[in-house]
Amino acid sequence: MSILVVEELGKSYSGFQAVRDVSFVLEAGEMLALIGPNGAGKSTCFNMIDGQLAPTTGRMAIFGKSTAGMTPGDIWRLGVGRTFQVAATFASMTVAENVQMALLSHHPRRWPALRWAARYHVAEAERLLALVGMTDQAQRSCGELAYGDLKRLELAIALANDPKLLLMDEPAAGMATRERHALMGLTGRIARERTIGVLFTEHDMDVVFGHADRVLVLNRGTLIAEGAPAAVRANAEVQAVYLGAGSLYGARS
């Protein structure tokens, strides 16, 4: 069964159609990239799938359940992890506490407790941080982390609810080339081991073509291509609108 089914999704803001008739599915264990120029509607799509925006038209189902009317928190509780384009973490907490916060929310307690929150789920947080290679930074304050480390921390937070679907908005943005591939390689490995489906947007084509199993191309709110990376790369329309292979202007110069 497909873990994410999107059907005829659309969103308009006061007359402006940001996303139009987008349909696709995501299978368990698959790495699916959503690419397109800035303003193509990638973020809008993402924010509808994770519950931040309500779609104007269309349907979505995650693990076979319709997500209509669900908040981001509801969708998280279904077993969906999310990372953001600009890393969103808790700056007044340590790296470990950031992960513990997600774990605390994932394992709710019946009674409110007065014990220090940093004493809960210690081992589990350590395990998640080890998974993303941040064990030695666990006790550092989150506010002083390098950007690449913040992105890895986000991945650890996103994995805290043991998700079967990961939504990653430009996971590699702002990272050095080597770090990008390391992060995406790590994500791919975790996804395969745990059969997590990953939907990600990305601007770095090396990352997209190096790590995605399948690619969706969005332009002006509409899907214009879908398929294996090599096929999408060879698609003339995609080259024209996005990759800028030069054919468009080459003739004139």
Add this chain to the structure above:
Amino acid sequence: MSVSKLSVAQLDAAYGQAQVLFDVSLEIGAGEAVALLGRNGAGKSTTFRAILGLIARPTGRIVFDGEDISKCPPHEIVRRGLGYVPEDRRIFSDLTVEENLLVGRQPPRPNAPTWTPERLFAIFPNLRELRGRAGARMSGGEQQMLTIARTLMGNPSLLLLDEPSEGLAPRIVEQMIEAIREMKREGLSLLLSEQNLPFARLVAERVYVIEKGAIRFVGTVAEFDAQPDVRHAYLAF
């Protein structure tokens, strides 16, 4: 290279504690068009913002028309004739096209072309019909034209253009190329940041490549084309 228009030397910049620019140096000659190439997040916009003083620039020397502007606040830099067009357009959406232009207006300058709304409507014809319309009710391409026209109202002698072709339809991009060529004919110096290589080739004579906040390559367009490895290493495609 002719007489120096803008010279940036060893510029560092930081957002809070995170350093984002490292030792950036740039030279733009009078009448020259230079492209700053780099991927998303490479530091192009930050370089522009640092030159203009919109973010902290603790070190580095920025000389514009022979005068050190590295301690000047943004409005003083702009008043000396350095125009800035931001990446995200930042149209005043409550204001009409004409009012947007009014905000950018500065007195004429001897060493720079002088623009009036009429002259701007001549190179951006779409704007003429929209002059009374609010910025909020314009398409992306129209907004991009307006943001450039608005900055030109300041009669700059050097224009910093941050990703002018980003997110625009090919037809609009072609108009943009024409407009930029027109500005060059008027004698304007240009520094434009781009990810779109074909676009940059069509308008710029020289190229800087930036990656992770540091300049990685400097040369003419021909030199750049002769080194495909630079392209592969620093510009995703």
Add this chain to the structure above:
Amino acid sequence: MSFYFVQFVTGLSSACSLFLVASGLSIIFGVTRVVNFAHGAFYMLGAYIGYTLTDRLSGVVGFWGAIALGALAVAAIGTLIEMLLLRRIYDAPELFQLLATFGVTLVVEDLVLLIWGPSELLGPRAPGFTGAIDLFGQPFPTYDLLLIALAPLVLAFLWLLFRRTTWGVLVRAATQDREMVAALGVNQKWLFTSVFALGVFLAGLGGALELPREAANHTMDLQVITEALVVVVIGGLGSVPGTFLAAIIVSELNAFGILVFPKISIVLVFLVMAIVLIVRPWGLLGRAEAAARAASGMVLSRWRPLRAEGRLFAVLALAVAALLPLVAGSYLVGVATEVLIFMLYAASLHFLLAGGGLASFGHAAYFGLGSYGAAIALKACGLGMETAIVAGTVLGLVGALVFGWFCVRLSGVYFAMLTLAFAQIAWSIAYQWTDVTGGDNGIIGVWPSAWAASPARFYWLTLALSAGGIALLRAITFSPFGYALRALRDSTLRAETIGIERRRVQWMGFVIAGAFAALAGALYAFLKGSVFPDNISISLSIDGLVMVLLGGVGTVSGGIVGAAIYRSLSIWVISHTDYSKLVLGALIVLLVVLFPKGLVGAFEAWRSVRTLAGLHRQNP
């Protein structure tokens, strides 16, 4: 019927001054993002300066010339304050700007007292508008008719100014995107100054124009600033037409409220505001803020529980405090009790403001509910002190439960304004519901049980409850719940994405803070032996903010340090000078300029610099 019509027209004439003040406030906020609390003070100055000028200069420049000169003089004073004070703190968190302008208000209040003396001053009548006309058989002052005509004229003038002049276009552009305006070569500094001058001019004019209608007095500043804030919030921050509409609504509510619900006329206005905010969170004609400011500009540093040395220090401090009655006289013990109560009050606000990023401008509501709850339980229900303290705390808790449910639906400045509105509702109930609260006369004879009656014993009781309360608040701060609250402050987006329910958690945080404030209020009732509407006043709410910001909003427990210093200082100042507001106001202004991180924050920054320097010395 004719009576109601006259009442309606009277309401319209009151709307004029209110519109002038509120539009100035709104314009200043739109461009500078400063909620100028001193706007009421400028209004009052307009009235007093107008009084003097009409008195002395009417012969030279005429009545109207004197009024205009008065407004200009106020504008000049405002311009000076903008250039000397506000320019230094535009980049500070918005709460600090509020605090600084509150400091200015205090200074102005005492200066007015110094210069013009304590009695009310009735201004001259406007020449040509001294009489009354017959309106459906009722006499109606012609001056009020003039004001009714004036308000739309001012609205039209402002509209033309913003639409038809270059300056107006620049102001509208800056309202939307200040940075971009600077990047187009506009000198923001002077734009801000000119906008501030215009706003203050309108306030001064509003004050001066009221002279023929009502006497200049010392309470007009707080009265008008409260109403103006309500008007601006109902109309939509930054919208001048919205302000106009709201000024009329509020004035009519005042005019008719007094007829229909004499007991709760003030409540009516705030109730309407609460409803508007819930139905249209950005006011009638306002628009959603494009981007809310990040956590009110707070520096987010790591929070951790006390380590061994910190705990030792806390225990030592507690021990020393417990020994105080053995060495100090009963006056000093009384002062110390009051300081302890305010430490608990400040800690409860700190929990909400620093720990949750929720800036409540009406925290005194819960303090006051605690006071009244305890007093009523003791006097009217005949319960003992112990039960009465519990009853007061419960009343505050219930109040926070009800008000908080509405407040957490909003955020930022609007959250702050709604909390203020609810506090004013609570205040008006206390003020007007004379049968139960005694109104202005308050409830007296609220004395502790015999076993706690001596100053030392009551001090010990307060010490135990305050220290216990503060410790409990701290424990909650570091508990999973406190972490969830702080997670929402650090990154609402991330917190909601990991399943933390924002409204529920913030609501609970609001209730906890309210309950502890109520406990402080109940203790305060027994300390003073009486309860007055002052226990819910705006100035008490602001005092709370001063204490928290003084201590440092980025710190875990700065509030209690701020409370200890500020309350001791204010008690000392009040007992040593008649012009305590002048001293405290000046002090607040100075502190805001010198220590924008608060005292504890400044201490922590100093310590971390020293630690770093030490590290550098060790590993060069």
